[in-house]
Amino acid sequence: MPIGVAIIGAGLFVQEEYLPAVQACNLLSLKAVFSRSEASATALATKDSIDTYFDTPATPGRSIDDLLARADIQAVIIAIPIVPQFDYIKKAMAAGKHVLSEKPVANDIDKANKLIDYHQSCGGSALWGVAENYRFLPGTLYAAEQLKKIGGLVQTFKVNLFLRIPDDDRFLATEWRKNPIHQGGFLLDGGIHFVAGLRDLLAGAGEYIKEVVAYTSQLDARTPPFETVHALLRTDKGAAGTFSQSFMTEFKGGFEFEVVTQKGAVIFTPMGVEVTTKDAKGEKCTHKVDHPLNHGIKNVVGTFAKGVRDGKLAEQFSPAEALADLCVLQAMFESNGHLKTVL
Incomplete structure (x- = not known):
């Protein structure tokens, strides 16, 4: 029934x-x-x-x-x-x-x-x-799986997301986004996805984000209090990486997650996942798997049901994991150039 x-x-x-x-x-x-x-x-x-x-x-x-x-x-x-x-x-x-x-x-x-x-x-x-x-996207799941398979300590990582929200964007036109009463404005609403994606990839490599130094800025009056963040992150095992995201850069675009370990590298983009390792002869080899990006809500709802x-419920639904995402993002909001330990 x-x-x-x-x-x-x-x-x-x-x-x-x-x-x-x-x-x-x-x-x-x-x-x-x-x-x-x-x-x-x-x-x-x-x-x-x-x-x-x-x-x-x-x-x-x-x-x-x-x-x-x-x-x-x-x-x-x-x-x-x-x-x-x-x-x-x-x-x-x-x-x-x-x-x-x-x-x-x-x-x-x-x-x-x-x-x-x-x-x-x-x-x-x-x-x-x-x-x-983002915890249910085939690309995120595959990238995390490959990092677990590759192994090795994380050496570095990055998240780059740059775009400009169109003037006629229907979501930005909603009252609660135009005049947010929640912290972080569009970065909390939209940016949380990319923190979740990065955390899942790092978890595949057995590490988590422990420290944050970040700067936020507002590039467009339509997206208060800010829509841009540049952060330096460090994991529990000492690897440093960057997280750069803006929803209002007209002349810069991009969408890329990358995690590099001692034994290989994984790149996740809207088109799919690229994995680079060494073969049995010690030579670098790269393979790509197509995983076109979509919202994935049918998968979310079906898995919930x-x-x-x-x-x-599946672990992807964990409120504790969602809280950990929020802890990283809130640390970015509060940093203002100062070192913040992720709670």
Whole structure:
């Protein structure tokens, strides 16, 4: 019997990614959607003739509490702005629902720890996973697997992401991104992906990020408080690398992860993964595997549904891992050129 699920949120990413992913998953049955306004909830629900819940106008039987009280809804997918998401996750946990919440795990480390503690206090019968889709990308998974296979201490690493958000970008036009109340602005919302990707690659090599020195800057008035970060990172075993990311560089583009060990190198780009090692004769050899980049939300939702069915979520959903991503990124935000130890 399919798992009854509700979607909390009706924004662009829900419309374009989560709704199709739920509809494509035969383990799930979409029962309801919730949004702040009746209009946005109805606009999403008309595509599937499902029940709608909303805050405004206040209507008996149509609140978030009414949705969470339904016995035929076992799980919720929460994809709303970062700051209010905290309260909705807690409400769903308190109602005993399995929860899949959008990254980041919370606005800051303190809130993330409170959520993790609260989930544990609920007894653990309801599962909670954080949807960091970079942990499910075939390219990320393959690159981490190859680093584990290659072995050797990490010698250096880098992440480079440069682009310019178009003037007519629909996501940047949303009010909560134009006037963020969450720390880091667009870097928290979008930058967390690349921290997660780097951490997974380094974990494949058996290392983790321990120290950070970083500078942030704002290159465009549309992306407060900043959208650019340049950081020097050091792992627990002493390897140093760089993390450079900007969402507002018109004349520079790029997307690349690279990790170099004593025994080889792995590069991950939007087109795939390149692995360089030595063959039996001691000569360098490189092979490439195509893994075109996509959002991967169907894989995220499908894997979550399987976890709920089986009573255990995949490690990629771990709130502790999502917290570790946030710890690295928050250290970058707070560094201002000073050494920060990652909590």
